[in-house]
Amino acid sequence: MSRLATRWPCCRRSPAVDPVAGSFAIVEEPIDVGGLVSAAQRPDCGAVSTFVGTTRIDESDEASVEYLEYEAYRPMADRKLEEIGAEIEERWDARHVSIVHRIGRVDPGEASVAIVVASPRRGPAFEASRYAIERIKEVVPIWKREVWSDGYVWVGSQVGTRS
Amino acid sequence: MTQGSIRVLFFGAAADRAGVREAEVSADVATLDELWPLVEQQHPDLSPMRGTLAFAVNGEYARGGDRVSPGDEVAVLPPVSGG
Numbered sequence A: 001m002s003r004l005a006t007r008w009p010c011c012r013r014s015p016a017v018d019p020v021a022g023s024f025a026i027v028e029e030p031i032d033v034g035g036l037v038s039a040a041q042r043p044d045c046g047a048v049s050t051f052v053g054t055t056r057i058d059e060s061d062e063a064s065v066e067y068l069e070y071e072a073y074r075p076m077a078d079r080k081l082e083e084i085g086a087e088i089e090e091r092w093d094a095r096h097v098s099i100v101h102r103i104g105r106v107d108p109g110e111a112s113v114a115i116v117v118a119s120p121r122r123g124p125a126f127e128a129s130r131y132a133i134e135r136i137k138e139v140v141p142i143w144k145r146e147v148w149s150d151g152y153v154w155v156g157s158q159v160g161t162r163s
Numbered sequence B: 001m002t003q004g005s006i007r008v009l010f011f012g013a014a015a016d017r018a019g020v021r022e023a024e025v026s027a028d029v030a031t032l033d034e035l036w037p038l039v040e041q042q043h044p045d046l047s048p049m050r051g052t053l054a055f056a057v058n059g060e061y062a063r064g065g066d067r068v069s070p071g072d073e074v075a076v077l078p079p080v081s082g083g
Helices: A033-040 A076-091 A122-139 B012-018 B032-042 B044-052
Strands: A021-027 A047-054 A065-072 A096-102 A104-106 A111-119 A142-148 A151-154 B006-010 B022-025 B054-057 B060-062 B073-077
Touching: A021 A033, A021 A076, A033 A047, A033 A096, A033 A111, A047 A122, A065 A096, A076 A096, A076 A122, A096 A122, A111 A122, A142 B012, A151 B012, B006 B012, B006 B032, B012 B044, B012 B073, B022 B032, B032 B044, B032 B073
Parallel strands: A021 A096, B006 B073
Antiparallel strands: A047 A111, A065 A104, A065 A142, A096 A111, A142 A151, B006 B022, B054 B060, B054 B073
16 A cells, blocks of 8 residues: 555545455365454545455255366366456456355354455445356356265266255 | 376266266277277267267367377266256
């Protein structure tokens, strides 16, 4: 954050002194959501919108989901996250964008994805974070399977070992 | 990898159906549409999924008519389900 930018509290951007900050990552460990939010706070932004996707447990009569397991096609998936960041930058005045997706085993209630967008105003921050999660579900090569007490199912393909 | 072959990667449900995560196709093919029957021949259990699959060549989404060349990496991608 440069001192020059702090003297411009309006919505104008000056990329030369104030490039969009943030990070795009695929991680195998728990996501530090608080750290991502703290890193996004800046004096020229009045809004930090955060979306956290968490693993939800489904149940049927006889069985229940024990955990989810994610896999990614890397480095394509990493690059797609960065592309979503670039798309956001084109459409909104977002000055900090972080998108972090976890892979591997994710236990119930834990974060599988976190999106943090800082903008001078709340409207763009909300819209951009919504856009990011919808785009992730369209274009980022990541897959999850639900591991049930009686087998597993690949979400979206309905292929697995559950009868 | 054998020189001149195409490396085919399988993910998610496609890896399950193929029974492997990776295969090599060394035939002389020019496009994804020409490559697919050879992949299917090696891994017939993939056939029922064909309509749901997307493809990437060297890490970028590609369509059936797009070119593939020896040394390329082709990824077989079931419907993505991130988030």
